[in-house]
Amino acid sequence: MTTQDRRLTDDPAAAVGWQPRRLAAVAPVLPAGAAPPGTGGRILHAALGLFSEYGFHGTSIRQIAGKVGINPATLYAHYRSKEQILAELVLLGHQELYDRLRSALAAAGSAPAERLASLVREHVLIHADYPLLAVVANTELHVLSARHAATALALRARCREFLAGVLAEGASNGEFRLVDPTLTAIAIGGLGMQVGHWFAPGTGYTREQVADAYVHLALRMAGYTTPSTEA
Amino acid sequence: MTTQDRRLTDDPAAAVGWQPRRLAAVAPVLPAGAAPPGTGGRILHAALGLFSEYGFHGTSIRQIAGKVGINPATLYAHYRSKEQILAELVLLGHQELYDRLRSALAAAGSAPAERLASLVREHVLIHADYPLLAVVANTELHVLSARHAATALALRARCREFLAGVLAEGASNGEFRLVDPTLTAIAIGGLGMQVGHWFAPGTGYTREQVADAYVHLALRMAGYTTPSTEA
DNA sequence: GTCTATAGATGGATAGAC
DNA sequence: GTCTATCCATCTATAGAC
DSSP states (O other), X not given: OOXXXXXXXXXXXXXXXXXXXXXXXXXXXXXXXXXXXXXXXXXXHHHHHHHHHHOSTTOOHHXXXXXXXXXXXXXXXXOSOHHHHHXXXXXXXXXXXXXXXXXHHHHSOSOHHHHHHHHHHHXXXXXXXXXXXXXHHHHSGGGSOHHHHHHHHHHHHHHHHHHHHHHHHHHHHTSOOOSOHHHHHHHHHHHHHHHHHHOOTTXXXXXXXXXXXXXXXXXXXXXXXXXXXXX | OOHHHHHHHXXXXXXXXXXXXXXXXXXXXXXXXXXXXXXXXHHHHHHHHXXXXXXXXXXXXXXXXXXXXXXXXXXXXXXXXXXXXXXXHHHHHHHHHHHHHHHHHHHSOSOHHHHHHHHHHHHHHHHHHSHHHHHHHHHSGGGSOHHHHHHHHHHHHHHHHHHHHHHHHHHHTTSOOOSOHHHHHHHHHHHHHHHHHHOOTTSSOOHHHHHHHHHHHHHHHTTOOOTTTTO
């Protein structure tokens, strides 16, 4: 190994701790009442922060314990394995998503445009409220075994049905002009998922501003154009 | 550990090898001429397949070597470290993206709508052509040290400028009616990035069909509406 | 360039005292 | 529930023969 080569490995920026970030937000926040009280909850929060930043495989049990301030062994008094901590977070994230989307739809009227707006708004807001949880639930789900992932996948499928259903309603009653039902659903669903990666409070946009803009974009994508949405 | 507990760990589905997939595509393909010939190239392809499926930290040197059919030690005759293999892939992916977007813009006319269409089309096509590379370049970049990531980040920034520039042109000449320049750019840019996760040849859509649909969606998002795009 | 062999560190998880 | 101590598997990377 030459001196030149070694310089590439002994990265000065790495020594300073700088890394390209996976997401912008910092504080690991979980939905109220979702985390167990006491040490169990603190473990969940610590794992959320580390998983979102370094990924499941890039995070060690010792790092999690270190952040909580407990001994690595203590962790196993609360969770059976590292994978189970992830499973808890992934399930929790999908459960919150499903619950909030369902409530949003229930609170909306019957017009497809209004229902789509309600759905997209809530989708964006939850990703803005819990960006770390959203990123972990979306990007680390594949690590889980089939059994641990099953419930989350089922919830995700039902969320997709919400969106597909609303788009189909609007297409059949003429409010929407869809380019392609499937591709439009994928594209609109992806709008919200992105938010978790870049959104952070106090960086130019409020959660409501982002939601307003994305609702507007989604309505355009669905082919719903009125004078008011084009103002 | 109780019997019930053990059943959750000794997952039967895991024994069968089933896992939730990170992406749909299977064959690890790199742009022509991008990979070195011989073993060096085969290592790159093997690593691409494994990184895209299990992530950088979820993949071992032994797995890569095993897939190539060489001894783990032989790998170090071609690359200095596991991280350098990833760095090669990430750089390669961003270089291809930048080159193709630049060519697409150069080949397009001067009308912002045409330029945006050309940009989005090419963005979708590259993600459809190299879905594994796109996923790895996008989701594992943060693993790299600042020095290894710098070039890729610079290329990505220039790609963002392409899009932001075209949107600004269209906004100022009146072809576009932007909801918000920044959020629209993020949303349109995200359209293509998604494609790598679900697209696979022979699963319902051709690469051109996806590109057509997404170009149409992007024009709608930019607020460019004509009778022809609403047909 | 490729191998065998192994160093050296770190990983997840457990045993058992308190 | 929390600790100390530790097992043992696995990991990245290197040394050195061919």
